[in-house]
Amino acid sequence: MKVLLVIADGLGDRPAKSLGGRTPLEAANTGNLDLLAREGMVGFIDPIRPGIIPGSDTSHLNYLGYNPEKYYTGRGPFEAMGTGLKLRGGDVAFRANFATVDERGIVVDRRAGRIRERTAELAAPLNMKIEDVDIMFREGTEHRAALVLRGPGINTEVTDNDPHSDNLPPREIKALDRSGEKTARILREFYSRSLDILRNHPVNRERREKGLREANAILFRGGGVVPVLPDFNEKYRIKGGYVAAVALVSGICRLAGLNDFTPPGVTGSTDTNVQAKIKAALDALKQVDFVVVNIKGTDIAGHDGDAKAKKDFIEKIDDALESVLPQRDDLVFCFTGDHSTPASVKEHTSDPVPILLRFPGCRRDGINHLDEITCRNGSLRLKGENLMDVLLSSANLSQKYGA
C-alpha cells in the first residue's frame, strides 16, 4: 500500500459574503472529493495545536513528524529556504534587506525605496568566498533577501548590523562570545566588500541617474542555524518523496531527505498545473512508498482575500484528483491543508482544517462532501504531529506498539 498526502496550502476558510455565506470548500463543485469522502472519513486537523496560528514551515515540519518546537530555528533559516537557496543542516542564515546608506554610511532607507526591480542582478555578485566560508546571497520579494554562511566554525553568536530604524549608522558587528569571533570577522568583511560591489553596480548607477534610492548596502538580522532533520526514510523505514513548487516547502522536504519528484514547469501560484503535480506524484509512487504534494494556490487566493478564486482553485484541484480514482484501491489517500487562510482575514488563522482520509476497507462516516461545516459530523479529530502515524498505520506500514 502506498500513501499520497495532498496538502492544499491554506485550505481552511470561513463563510464568505461573496459566496453567499458559504466557505470556498462548501461552495466548490468537487465531484471527485465527494466520492472519496463518501468512501472514507472526514473531520478536522489542528496543524499545531488549537489556538496556534501555523506558518507553512512549522506546519509542514509537524505533519512530517518534526516537532517545530525542536526543529524550527527561526525565520532566518526558513525564509532563506523560501528564496530557493539549497540549504543544508548547519548553515547559518540571516534575514537581509537591501538598504540605502548615504556618503557618511548612515542608513537613510532600510528598504532601499522598497526596490522591486533587478534585485537578482544586485544579489548575484554578493555570492563569494571569504576565508574558508561560502557566502550565499539570494534576493527575496521586494527589498528582502537572504544571507547564508556555510563553513567551519560559523555560528549565530554575533550581533546584527541592522539598526532597525532609519537615520542611524549600521550597528557594529560584534561577537557575543569568543565562539562568534570568526563569524563576526566574516560578516564585517562581507559588509565592507558588499559596499564596494553595490556602489559600482550598474543597477545602482541607473538608479542614481533616475533619482531612485540606491540599494547600496546589506542589513541583516535574525540569524539562525538550519536544523539537521533526522532522515525521513530512516525514521519511518519507508521511501518518501515530494512534489512542491514553493521553495519554502521544497526546502523543508529536501532537508528531511525526501526525494524530489516535482515536474518541470509547475509554479507555486494559482496558474499552476495541478494535473501535472498529481500525475507526477502517482508516477513517483511506483518508486517510493509515500509522496507529499503541496499545492499553493489556495493560500494565495486566501491572502488575496478572493474567496471566489479560492473556490475555483479548489475545483481545479478536484479535477486533477480524477487521476487518483483508478488507483485508489492501492492507496492511502489523504487531502487536507497546512492551515486555514480565510479570504475574509487574508492571513493564516488557527481554525482547524478539514481533512479527508480514504483507504481500502476503511471506516466510513457517511459524509459526502468535504467542507468546514460537514466535517464536524465526521469521525476524524487529528493533531498535526499524529498525521504520519495515522497515514502509515492505515497503510500497514507501522509496527505494533506492544504485544
Ligand code: ZN
Ligand atoms: Zn501554508
Ligand code: ZN
Ligand atoms: Zn500563507
